Amino acid sequence: MTHLLRAGGAFALALPFSALPFSALAQDHAAVPPIDHAAMGHAVPSEQPAEPRMDHAQMDHALMDHSAMGHGDPVGPAEGSGTARLPQAEGMEPGVHFGLGGAWTGMAHGTVTSAYTDHSGPRGDDKLYVQSMAMLMAERRTPTTRLQLRTMLSAEPLMSNRGYPNLLASGETYGGGIPIVDRQHPHDLFMELAARFDFTVAPGTTAFLYGGPVGEPALGPSAFMHRASARMNPEPPITHHWFDSTHITYGVVTAGLATNAWQVEASAFRGAEPNEERWGIETPRLDSWSLRATLTPSPNWALQVSHGRLKEPEAIHPGEDEARTTASLHYNSGHGLSAMAAFSAKNRLPGATLTAWLAEANWQLAPRHTLFGRYENVANDELFPDHADPLHDQVFRVGKLQAGYGYSVPLGDVAALAVGGSVATYFKPEALDAAYGDNPFGYTLFARLTLGR
Numbered sequence: 001m002t003h004l005l006r007a008g009g010a011f012a013l014a015l016p017f018s019a020l021p022f023s024a025l026a027q028d029h030a031a032v033p034p035i036d037h038a039a040m041g042h043a044v045p046s047e048q049p050a051e052p053r054m055d056h057a058q059m060d061h062a063l064m065d066h067s068a069m070g071h072g073d074p075v076g077p078a079e080g081s082g083t084a085r086l087p088q089a090e091g092m093e094p095g096v097h098f099g100l101g102g103a104w105t106g107m108a109h110g111t112v113t114s115a116y117t118d119h120s121g122p123r124g125d126d127k128l129y130v131q132s133m134a135m136l137m138a139e140r141r142t143p144t145t146r147l148q149l150r151t152m153l154s155a156e157p158l159m160s161n162r163g164y165p166n167l168l169a170s171g172e173t174y175g176g177g178i179p180i181v182d183r184q185h186p187h188d189l190f191m192e193l194a195a196r197f198d199f200t201v202a203p204g205t206t207a208f209l210y211g212g213p214v215g216e217p218a219l220g221p222s223a224f225m226h227r228a229s230a231r232m233n234p235e236p237p238i239t240h241h242w243f244d245s246t247h248i249t250y251g252v253v254t255a256g257l258a259t260n261a262w263q264v265e266a267s268a269f270r271g272a273e274p275n276e277e278r279w280g281i282e283t284p285r286l287d288s289w290s291l292r293a294t295l296t297p298s299p300n301w302a303l304q305v306s307h308g309r310l311k312e313p314e315a316i317h318p319g320e321d322e323a324r325t326t327a328s329l330h331y332n333s334g335h336g337l338s339a340m341a342a343f344s345a346k347n348r349l350p351g352a353t354l355t356a357w358l359a360e361a362n363w364q365l366a367p368r369h370t371l372f373g374r375y376e377n378v379a380n381d382e383l384f385p386d387h388a389d390p391l392h393d394q395v396f397r398v399g400k401l402q403a404g405y406g407y408s409v410p411l412g413d414v415a416a417l418a419v420g421g422s423v424a425t426y427f428k429p430e431a432l433d434a435a436y437g438d439n440p441f442g443y444t445l446f447a448r449l450t451l452g453r
């Protein structure tokens with residue numbers, strides 16, 4: 001019998017850990033707290049009154065009530081993308097859990113979103129496109145350890161390398177070095193190929209190691225597709241390259257120390273953003289670093305601050321490093337409301353410091369009805385990539401306000417379908433009127449199939 005979890009945006013494919021038996025495969029963006037099955041048993045006595053702590057490794061996770069672990073019981077913070085933490089009340093991302101034999105359990109989660117977006121103005125464009133993500137994870141627990149093998153894949157390389165319209169967004173390149181502006185780049189086939197090992201170092205305190213050829217360093221908030229505050233929203237943030245653009249990094253090693261109330265981590269990783277070849281795995285390097293501290297003072301709140309030094313992140317700015325500082329505050333009511341407020345300062349080295357603000361919320365009013373929205377404000381110097389343009393490299397502070405609605409229908413016990421739409425309006429200085437029109441407007445209609453619900 002499968003067990004379902006809730007969460008945000010991914011669809012699953014095959015596992016490239018071909019050298020391992022299926023029972024050794026793993027992937028988890030779930031809220032399963034590291035190791036603390038013993039704590040879990042104590043925290044949820046009415047759920048599992050006679051659960052002897054030594055038997056957790058043996059028990060059938062397919063029958064285990066993961067929802068009890070992830071939906072607000074005092075068992076520890078939820079886990080987002082990479083090693084990011086989220087409020088405990090967020091629970092796990094949706095997924096299907098199953099036993100793999102012995103002490104191994106598995107989790108599969110995925111989403112496929114078909115969307116049509118249209119934006120007005122001289123730089124507006126429209127497109128029908130498909131976003132996709134698949135996650136597969138295998139996990140093995142003992143009373144004092146947890147091992148996870150994770151993979152996350154996307155079929156987005158199938159779409160045009162130019163990506164899809166997203167007015168005022170920028171980042172990465174297509175067509176042999178042409179900057180992608182007013183569009184969102186497609187994601188790579190391999191979004192994560194990583195392992196994580198947690199072990200208890202003192203009562204209530206665990207240490208962990210995370211890493212792999214494709215992973216996410218300890219920098220910024222949990223990536224947009226892996227946080228409840230952006231769960232229904234079909235549009236990537238225009239501030240993606242200020243907050244969570246490192247969510248696909250080729251070469252990551254992270255070490256951390258954690259309790260239920262705090263986590264500190266340090267990463268070494270490859271600073272360069274993914275290149276235009278989206279099917280392969282780029283050469284891992286460890287030329288950049290980051291530090292992140294996360295506080296989770298109550299089940300409803302998480303606060304992270306992080307700082308990173310990225311070695312030549314952008315292909316269009318060779319010889320230019322970046323110092324990125326982010327802070328984000330996450331709230332989850334445990335009853336359908338999730339929100340995040342975040343700040344980032346991207347300091348080009350050498351060059352300007354470009355700041356960004358983001359506030360977003362996802363409010364599930366009723367099981368089938370969800371409202372969502374996002375406000376962003378960012379100083380962007382990449383809107384005119386043509387060197388001959390007098391506005392080239394100039395910094396413009398622009399903004400976007402977006403609001404939408406999604407209607408969800410369960411499909412049996414293991415999947416869900418959501419349909420919805422959003423509208424967006426944009427803010428900009430008058431100097432951009434010629435390029436963008438006086439009042440650019442955009443909308444997106446979408447249908448999303450989610451495995452796990």
Ligand SMILES: [Cu+2]
Nearest residue numbers: 187240245247
């Ligand atoms: Cu991305």
